[in-house]
Amino acid sequence: MKTPFVRVSTIRKTFDTGTVFRRHAMTAVNDVSFDILPGETLGLVGESGSGKSTLGRIVVGLTPASSGHVTIGEHRLGALATAERKAVWRQAQMVFQDPHASLDPRMTVHDLLAEPLRNFGIARGAEAAALIAETLDACGLGMRTAPRYPSEFSGGQRQRIGIARALIVRPRFIVADEPVSALDVSVQAQIINLLQDLRAAFGLTFLFISHDLAVVRHIADRVAVMFRGRLVEIGEAAAVYASPLHPYTQLLLRSVPLLDPRAEAERLARRVAEPKDAAPASGGCAFRTRCPHAEPLCAAEEPSLSSRSGGHLVACHFADGQRRHSVQGEAA
Amino acid sequence: MTDPVLSVRDLTVRFGEVAVVDKVGLDVMPGEIVGLVGESGSGKSVTARAVMRLLPRRAAISGSVRLLGEDIGAMSERRLRALRGSVVSMIFQDPMTSFDPVHRIGAQIAEAITVHARPGWRKATKRVGSLLESVGIAPARARAFPHELSGGMRQRAMTAMAVANGPALMIADEPTTALDVTVQDQVMQLMRDLNQSSGTAILLITHNIAVVASLCSRLVVLYAGRVVEDGPTADLLSAPRHPYTTALLRSVPRLDQPATRLVAISGQPPDPANPPSGCMFQPRCERAIARCREAEPPLGAVGAGHHVRCWRPVEVAA
Amino acid sequence: MSATVAVLSRIRLPSAAMTFGVLLTGVVALGAVLAPWLTNADPLGLGTDILSAPSAAHPMGTDDLGRDLFARVLYGGRVSLGVGLFSGLLSVVFGTGIGLIAGFAGGMSDEVLMRVTEMFQVMPKLLAAVVVVSLVGSSLTNEVLVIGLLSWPATARVIRSRVQVLRGQDFIAAARMGGASPLRILWRNLLPNVSAFVLVSTSLQIASAIVSESFLSFLGLGDPGHPSWGLLLQQGQLFLEQAWWLTTLPGVALAMTVLGMNLLGDGLSGGRAR
Numbered sequence: 001m002k003t004p005f006v007r008v009s010t011i012r013k014t015f016d017t018g019t020v021f022r023r024h025a026m027t028a029v030n031d032v033s034f035d036i037l038p039g040e041t042l043g044l045v046g047e048s049g050s051g052k053s054t055l056g057r058i059v060v061g062l063t064p065a066s067s068g069h070v071t072i073g074e075h076r077l078g079a080l081a082t083a084e085r086k087a088v089w090r091q092a093q094m095v096f097q098d099p100h101a102s103l104d105p106r107m108t109v110h111d112l113l114a115e116p117l118r119n120f121g122i123a124r125g126a127e128a129a130a131l132i133a134e135t136l137d138a139c140g141l142g143m144r145t146a147p148r149y150p151s152e153f154s155g156g157q158r159q160r161i162g163i164a165r166a167l168i169v170r171p172r173f174i175v176a177d178e179p180v181s182a183l184d185v186s187v188q189a190q191i192i193n194l195l196q197d198l199r200a201a202f203g204l205t206f207l208f209i210s211h212d213l214a215v216v217r218h219i220a221d222r223v224a225v226m227f228r229g230r231l232v233e234i235g236e237a238a239a240v241y242a243s244p245l246h247p248y249t250q251l252l253l254r255s256v257p258l259l260d261p262r263a264e265a266e267r268l269a270r271r272v273a274e275p276k277d278a279a280p281a282s283g284g285c286a287f288r289t290r291c292p293h294a295e296p297l298c299a300a301e302e303p304s305l306s307s308r309s310g311g312h313l314v315a316c317h318f319a320d321g322q323r324r325h326s327v328q329g330e331a332a
Numbered sequence: 333m334t335d336p337v338l339s340v341r342d343l344t345v346r347f348g349e350v351a352v353v354d355k356v357g358l359d360v361m362p363g364e365i366v367g368l369v370g371e372s373g374s375g376k377s378v379t380a381r382a383v384m385r386l387l388p389r390r391a392a393i394s395g396s397v398r399l400l401g402e403d404i405g406a407m408s409e410r411r412l413r414a415l416r417g418s419v420v421s422m423i424f425q426d427p428m429t430s431f432d433p434v435h436r437i438g439a440q441i442a443e444a445i446t447v448h449a450r451p452g453w454r455k456a457t458k459r460v461g462s463l464l465e466s467v468g469i470a471p472a473r474a475r476a477f478p479h480e481l482s483g484g485m486r487q488r489a490m491t492a493m494a495v496a497n498g499p500a501l502m503i504a505d506e507p508t509t510a511l512d513v514t515v516q517d518q519v520m521q522l523m524r525d526l527n528q529s530s531g532t533a534i535l536l537i538t539h540n541i542a543v544v545a546s547l548c549s550r551l552v553v554l555y556a557g558r559v560v561e562d563g564p565t566a567d568l569l570s571a572p573r574h575p576y577t578t579a580l581l582r583s584v585p586r587l588d589q590p591a592t593r594l595v596a597i598s599g600q601p602p603d604p605a606n607p608p609s610g611c612m613f614q615p616r617c618e619r620a621i622a623r624c625r626e627a628e629p630p631l632g633a634v635g636a637g638h639h640v641r642c643w644r645p646v647e648v649a650a
Numbered sequence: 651m652s653a654t655v656a657v658l659s660r661i662r663l664p665s666a667a668m669t670f671g672v673l674l675t676g677v678v679a680l681g682a683v684l685a686p687w688l689t690n691a692d693p694l695g696l697g698t699d700i701l702s703a704p705s706a707a708h709p710m711g712t713d714d715l716g717r718d719l720f721a722r723v724l725y726g727g728r729v730s731l732g733v734g735l736f737s738g739l740l741s742v743v744f745g746t747g748i749g750l751i752a753g754f755a756g757g758m759s760d761e762v763l764m765r766v767t768e769m770f771q772v773m774p775k776l777l778a779a780v781v782v783v784s785l786v787g788s789s790l791t792n793e794v795l796v797i798g799l800l801s802w803p804a805t806a807r808v809i810r811s812r813v814q815v816l817r818g819q820d821f822i823a824a825a826r827m828g829g830a831s832p833l834r835i836l837w838r839n840l841l842p843n844v845s846a847f848v849l850v851s852t853s854l855q856i857a858s859a860i861v862s863e864s865f866l867s868f869l870g871l872g873d874p875g876h877p878s879w880g881l882l883l884q885q886g887q888l889f890l891e892q893a894w895w896l897t898t899l900p901g902v903a904l905a906m907t908v909l910g911m912n913l914l915g916d917g918l919s920g921g922r923a924r
Contacts (some may be wrong), residue, residue, distance in 0.1 A: 047512035047513065047514065047515075048483070048512055057823075060827070061827075062823050062826070062827065086829050089826075089827045089828075089829060090829075093827060094823070094824070094827060096820040096823070096824065097820075098820060101819045101820045101821060102819075102820035102821050102824055103821055103824075104821045104825070104839050104842075104843070105821075105843065106839075106842035106843055106845075107838075107839075107842075115825065115828050115830065115838070116827075116828035116829055119828055119829030119830050119831075119834065120828075120829045154600045154601075155372075156600055157600070162824075165824060165828070169828075169829075184371040184372055184539065184600070184601065185371055185539050185540075185541070185580065185583070185584060186371055186579070186580060186583060186596075186597040186600075186601070187596075187597075187600060188583070188584075188585075189583035189584070189585070189594040189595065189596035189597070190596040190597075190598070192585070192594055192596075193593065193594060193596050196593070211512065211513065212513075212585075213513070213587060214584075214585040214586055214587045215585045217585065217587065217591050218585045218591050218594065237591075241587070251514060252513060252514065253587070254517075255513045255514045255516065255517035256513055256517075256542070256587050257516075257517070257520065257540075257542040257543055257545065257546040258542060258545075258546075258586070258587060258588040259541065259542050259545050259569060259581070259584070259586055259588065260586075260588045260589075261545070261565075261566060261569065261570075263588045264545065264546050268546070271517075271521065
């Protein structure tokens, strides 16, 4: 049993919203815990409002959690002073979603990569240049890109630059927040392949956040599903995709259109109409207003994440036995 | 033979020296759902806007666009205004900015009706109620402001507005791109239902191949402003003939296939200001031969209603 | 529309307004700089030719003490433009600094700085300038300091809101994760990205400062040893009926400058893609 490299413990994040007269707290992340083993890629999926991006920023130390803590290697992120946070960032880096907003438009590629080397005291001058060349090469960019500005590159190339920037300090852990969502389809595959290659070459551990279930399936060893700030299912990717246990995961997988005409026809035939205008649930299970199998217990008690089989955890009162309406439609 | 609802021939759009759409042609028959697939730089959005004559004045347009037989380019502004929203309507990608934030959605949908039909406010309001219901929104929500609705609901409301006057053709420009996958599924079903119940033809523009594969009976694949392949969806998916189509299908991560390593297409879509010589796809094409660099291939038939623009179309598996 | 198309449709030539602005400002600036070469007359030199209309000998006429108006306008331009330039720059530097810090730091620092900014904004600027200059005396340095230190709130606000927008962008988060200290981020990432706004602000502030300086001089609070356009206007108003050129021509010079700098500022802000 390997020691986890990243431990996320009971993270909670609330934001204060509303006006001066009517303040109320919005809980973006609600009591989330999971581990990531060294060298593993954990996929984090969810739709808008799931809190996955907020969680990603908390895990990498950009946003402080309201409660709970994150441990990356030897470092523990709590309410840390900046100096300690800086030490974490030698180990943990982030790849951002928007290739246009994540690169300083006024800095050349060379400067963008030289900055972290300078700030962390890793290398300067010729040494830095060598590291920069090596990193650019690993990301499929030549040295000719170094003196140019981000605006001169396409979205896919900019994302490569963003990845190079995360990689330049040689971190051990990378949080990738929707790294391919803003890219053209024909370029997405390039970046996915690049990330897989870098993972192997540099022994990286990944937290891969995405709303695209198909993309996550390609790159993740294990998958975690979030709904309204809660972790509702987590397990080996193959298991979760083949036999999703939580009704929300099942809904997600059912909703993805398939390219194969026969598979798509089957999927459409199995469509279950969702209750219209489902209001968000308060109290009990957050998903119950959209769940076709909701029972009184679901309103009374919030289900906690519990193990079903071999590392496959679900937060649902009825995930056991009652239904196996998985994507392939296996019988119970 | 029935006449197409929309007939585009040799449509070319230039901004200054740069041609972002080059001799694009397509037909949409009554009641059909046709998919226009392409990535950024493919010219798909520009094509859609050219059909509605929504392009800025700087755009130089040539070729013909016929809506129910009438030439859009030759129409007066007045005639065009009469057609927009009644015979042909459009829904856009970003439901946030497509509604006026200061008016209630019910009022905006009613306006879409009264502008064309003048049935009187009361009748229009009733119609709004039934329209909202048909797209899965409670009629009471007509009093809501756009910001009070979720993205998916706004998209559905926009669809209601688009079909309010029973158009012959609805153009949907990336209607589900900004939506969550569960909401996307609902909106797709909505479009399917609308098409079946009212016979409205749909021109669906997107980069998401799975979405078009599910909804459309025919596909038109655009690359660098040109049609590179078009034909029945089933044929294009099972036996694509253009190297771009083939490569695209191979590079998309799929839930219904084993998670093997994706085969990426190298390089990126060309800059319209600096096009490659000969075929537009040739720099990225594995099958390119000398001829591909010399001259651009014409669009030729390779099957019933199936055309390809390639000197060396991919062979069909026996 | 694709990104390419969006960019293509935004390209436009420098607007007519901007060109005109550059022209006007250029003419005035050149006039001031090249004063010794453009006229032999002494701006302070008394003469016998009193209140004479513009002629070949005196292109802009003379005043009641026989002083050549053309020379006074050109040399006066040096004062007006000089004071305007330096106090404008002072207010921009100060305002940018405050705006950067307030926008980036947020929280308490932002609140404090904004209250200070508001205090200065609420003060009737010109009235305050009058009071201060009356107290500390009217030298060019004092004028520059007073105008400069009263005009920075406008710049501070603009820069602050721009920084607040930039602050939320991923590249700033990436810089933090790259180990950059807050000061480094201000200097390396934020300042270059607000430079467009700083440029526009500079142009407008200088224009405004020139007007402020003229106002002070008009009230007689300008430096008497260095007559500026405001002073010329004040002295000329006594002779509005007899010698229209004494007020009109300096007024035209002032108007040209302010208009030119405003057009320049507009042009710089209009032509920029965000």
